Amino acid sequence: MPVQPTYPGVYIEEVPSGVRTVAGVSTSITAFAGRTRRGPVSEPVDVFNRGDFNRRYSGLWTDCPLSYAVEDFFANGGSHAIIVRLFKRKADDDTGVAAVTTGNLQLEAANPGDWGNKLDATVTHPADAKAAEAFSDGLKARGIPVEPGDLFDLSVLDTGTGASEVIRNLTVKAEGGPRRIDRVLAESSNLLRVRVDNNGNPVLPNARPANNANGKGQDGNDGAPLDPADFQGEQDKKTGIYALLKTDIFNILCIPPDVRGGTLDKAVWEEAAKFCRDRRAFLIIDPPAAWDANPETAAQKVKQDQQASPLISLTNAANAALFFPRLRKRDPLRDGQMDVFVPCGAVAGIMARTDANRGVWKAPAGIEATITGADELTVKLTDEENGLLNPIGVNCLRSFPNLGRVVWGARTLRGADQLSDDYKYVPVRRLALYIEESLFRGTQWVVFEPNDEPLWAQIRLNVGAFMQRLFRQGAFQGTSPREAYLVKCDSETTTQDDINRGIVNIVVGFAPLQPAEFIIIHIQQIRNAS
Numbered sequence: 433m434p435v436q437p438t439y440p441g442v443y444i445e446e447v448p449s450g451v452r453t454v455a456g457v458s459t460s461i462t463a464f465a466g467r468t469r470r471g472p473v474s475e476p477v478d479v480f481n482r483g484d485f486n487r488r489y490s491g492l493w494t495d496c497p498l499s500y501a502v503e504d505f506f507a508n509g510g511s512h513a514i515i516v517r518l519f520k521r522k523a524d525d526d527t528g529v530a531a532v533t534t535g536n537l538q539l540e541a542a543n544p545g546d547w548g549n550k551l552d553a554t555v556t557h558p559a560d561a562k563a564a565e566a567f568s569d570g571l572k573a574r575g576i577p578v579e580p581g582d583l584f585d586l587s588v589l590d591t592g593t594g595a596s597e598v599i600r601n602l603t604v605k606a607e608g609g610p611r612r613i614d615r616v617l618a619e620s621s622n623l624l625r626v627r628v629d630n631n632g633n634p635v636l637p638n639a640r641p642a643n644n645a646n647g648k649g650q651d652g653n654d655g656a657p658l659d660p661a662d663f664q665g666e667q668d669k670k671t672g673i674y675a676l677l678k679t680d681i682f683n684i685l686c687i688p689p690d691v692r693g694g695t696l697d698k699a700v701w702e703e704a705a706k707f708c709r710d711r712r713a714f715l716i717i718d719p720p721a722a723w724d725a726n727p728e729t730a731a732q733k734v735k736q737d738q739q740a741s742p743l744i745s746l747t748n749a750a751n752a753a754l755f756f757p758r759l760r761k762r763d764p765l766r767d768g769q770m771d772v773f774v775p776c777g778a779v780a781g782i783m784a785r786t787d788a789n790r791g792v793w794k795a796p797a798g799i800e801a802t803i804t805g806a807d808e809l810t811v812k813l814t815d816e817e818n819g820l821l822n823p824i825g826v827n828c829l830r831s832f833p834n835l836g837r838v839v840w841g842a843r844t845l846r847g848a849d850q851l852s853d854d855y856k857y858v859p860v861r862r863l864a865l866y867i868e869e870s871l872f873r874g875t876q877w878v879v880f881e882p883n884d885e886p887l888w889a890q891i892r893l894n895v896g897a898f899m900q901r902l903f904r905q906g907a908f909q910g911t912s913p914r915e916a917y918l919v920k921c922d923s924e925t926t927t928q929d930d931i932n933r934g935i936v937n938i939v940v941g942f943a944p945l946q947p948a949e950f951i952i953i954h955i956q957q958i959r960n961a962s
Contacts (some may be wrong), residue, residue: 439498450890454874454898459579459792460784462505463514463682463713464777465673466498467658467690470545471517474671476679482506489515490547492595495654495763497688501777504759505686507776507805509785514682516675519544520656528936530652531627534586535612535645536637537604541652548652550592551623555641556585556599567601576609584640586613588623597623612636612830655739658690660697663704673704676711681857681861681869684704684783685715686776693772695720698743705748712865712872714858715752717743717845718774719882724757724810731817738824744844749845750855751865755779755827759837760808772810775829778803782839783862793907795859795947803837804828823849827858842947860944863907869894871940883931888921891938895919899951919943 435443463476469490471477479485485502492499498515499849505513506624521528530548533537534555541548558564564580571578585600599620604612610616614626614634626634665672676682685708689696701717720743723734733754744752755775762768779796782803784797809831813821818828825848827841844861846853855861875895881887899917902908908916918941925937 450893451897452507452874452877452890452894454870454894456898456901457615457681457866457869457873458512459683459787459862460510460780461512461514461682462510462684462686462780462784463676463679464498464502464505464686464688465516465517465663465675466494466688467655468498468515468517469493469496469654470543471515472543473517473519474665474675476514476516476676476682479515480511485513485515489517492762492765495691497690497694497774500685500763500773501688504773504775504777504805505784507700507783508781508803509788510777510781511784511788512918514676514679516673517543518658518672520658520662522653522656526653528653530649532588532624532647532649534647535641536639536640537645537647538635538637539617539624539629539647541649542621542623542625542887544652544655546652547590547592547655549649551588551590551649553586553588553624553647554589555643557640557643558583558585564601571609571611574609576607576611578605578611579602582608582640583611583641586624588621590623595623597621603640604640607637635756650940660700663687663690663696663700673707676707682711683865684715684780685713686780686961688718688774688776689721693721695722698741701744701752702748705744705752708751709748712869713751714862714865716776716779717752717754718776719754719756719758721758721772724772727811730757730811731820734826735820735824738826744845746846746851749825750853750861752845753827753843753847754825754845755829755839755841755856757809757811757813757819757829759803759829760810761806770807775803778806779839791905792909793859793863793945795857797827797839797842797858798837799832799835801839802835803839806837809837832848856948859947863942863944867902867940867942869897870898871938874898875938878936883926883934883936883950885922887936888923891921891936895921895938895940899940902942907942907945909945915943941950 435445437443471489528544530541532551532553534553544556564583568580581606582603583601586602587598589596601611602616604613617624628634663672665674667674670677680927687704703713724730759773759775760770763771783796786794809829812831813828818891821828822841825843825845830840831837840856844855844858847856896919903913905914910916920939925939
C-alpha cells in the first residue's frame with residue numbers, strides 16, 4: 433500500500449513489477465484406460481517408468497493389451513503415464529476382491545483380481561511386553577484408551593510377487609484412533625484392507641485376533657470382459673474414461689482394446705474424442721483388426737471403410753489421429769512367439785520423445801520417429817498404398833531398409849485434403865492445445881482485476897512474453913515476432929459493453945509451422961551449347 437509520510441526523510445516502497453510468468457504446461461502426459469491385473473479401480477494413478485507400472489499393476493498380462501501398450505510407451509521415449517484401471521464384475525454380488533479371514537479379523541485384498549488369492553496374512557501379538565506397554569502409554573497420553581493387550585501385529589505376503597508388509601501396533605477397538613486397523617491399512621498397505629459392510633462401515637471384531645491366526649486369500653477374480661459402456665463410463669460418477677476428471681491434466685489418451693486382436697467400438701472412440709476436445713487433449717486411435725486381415729488389399733479396405741463410415745465424426749476429429757497398421761512383436765509371456773499389438777502406446781511414446789528433443793511443434797513422424805520394440809508391421813505398405821491413405825487422413829506406419837519401422841504420417845482425422853482444415857496436421861493441433869492450456873492456466877490471475885487499460889497492458893506483457901519465448905524456440909513461422917504471432921487486448925477487443933458485462937477479450941494469433949510433407953526436387957541437365 434502507498435507510504436504515508438509523517439516525518440521529513442526518505443521512504444522506501446516496494447512496487448510489484450506487474451510481470452506474471454505464463455508457464456508452459458506439459459505436452460506428453462499420456463493416459464491409458466483399460467483392464468490390468470491389479471491396481472485401484474477408476475482411479476487415475478501416475479507412473480513414471482516400467483518398473484513403477486510393474487509394481488503397481490503387476491506388469492505384462494497376456495489378457496491385457498493395455499499392459500503391452502504401456503510397455504511400448506516407455507520403450508519409445510515416454511516418461512509420464514496415467515493409468516485408469518477399468519473393472520467389470522462377473523455378477524452384481526461378486527466384487528472380484530479376494531477375502532482374507534485371519535482368525536476373527538475379516539480382511540480383503542486392496543483391490544479386485546485373482547492376484548488377491550495369493551495373499552497370506554498372519555496376526556501375531558507383540559513379543560516385547562515393555563515396548564507394547566510404552567506404546568500404549570503414548571496413546572493414552574493423547575487421550576486414546578488402548579491397553580497393551582489390545583495391540584497386535586499383522587504381516588502379509590503376496591506369494592505371487594514376493595512383496596511383503598509388516599504393520600505393527602494395530603488395534604480393533606473402535607476408539608483406537610490412528611492405530612485402528614482399518615485406518616492404518618487404508619493409509620499404509622498396498623495389499624490389504626478391512627472388509628466393509630453394505631453401508632461402507634468397517635467390519636471390526638470385538639476382541640483382538642488370536643496369536644498366530646493365519647488366513648489366505650480366496651474367491652478373487654479378474655472380472656468379466658469390458659463392453660463399450662465400461663470404457664465410456666459416466667461423467668457424473670467419474671467412471672470409465674471420465675475417471676480422468678479426477679486428475680489435473682493429461683495430454684494424450686490411449687484406449688487399447690479389451691482383448692488381444694480386438695477392436696474398440698466406434699461409440700467409444702466418439703466419446704473419447706469428445707472428451708479430449710473438452711479437455712484440450714489428443715486422442716490416438718488404433719486401427720480395427722479387420723483392416724489388416726488381408727495385407728494384399730488392406731490399403732483399399734482402409735480407404736473404403738473410412739470413406740463409407742469414419743471411426744469418428746468430423747465434429748471431434750481435430751483432436752484425434754489414426755495410425756495404421758498394427759505392430760508385430762515377440763511376446764515374452766509366450767516364449768517369444770510373434771503376436772499382433774495395437775500401435776497407440778508406441779506412437780504416444782514417439783510423441784513424447786519428439787516433444788522432449790524438438791518441441792511439440794515438430795511432427796512426430798519421419799526418419800527420427802523410429803518404433804522401438806516392434807519386429808514387423810502387419811501390413812508392409814508401398815508408396816502407392818501410402819498415397820491412397822495419406823490424403824484421407826490415415827497416418828501410415830512404414831518399414832524402410834536401414835531405418836526400420838517408422839511413423840510416416842502426421843495428419844489429424846480432419847487432415848483429408850478435401851477438407852482444407854486449419855488443423856490438418858498433428859503438430860499444429862497439438863501446439864494450439866499447448867498454447868490454449870498454458871494461457872488458460874497462466875491468466876487465472878486476471879479474474880476480478882479492474883477491467884481497464886492497466887490490466888490490458890499487463891495481459892499484453894505477460895502473454896506476449898510467453899509467445900515470444902515460443903518464437904525464440906522456433907515454434908512459429910516468420911523471421912520477426914510481428915510475422916510470427918500477435919497479442920491484442922485493448923479497447924478495440926474489449927468494448928464498454930464487454931466491460932459492463934465483466935468480460936475482457938484477449939486475441940492471440942500464431943503462424944504455425946507446417947510439416948514439409950511433400951519434398952519435390954526439380955532436376956535439370958545443364959548442357960553446354962558450344
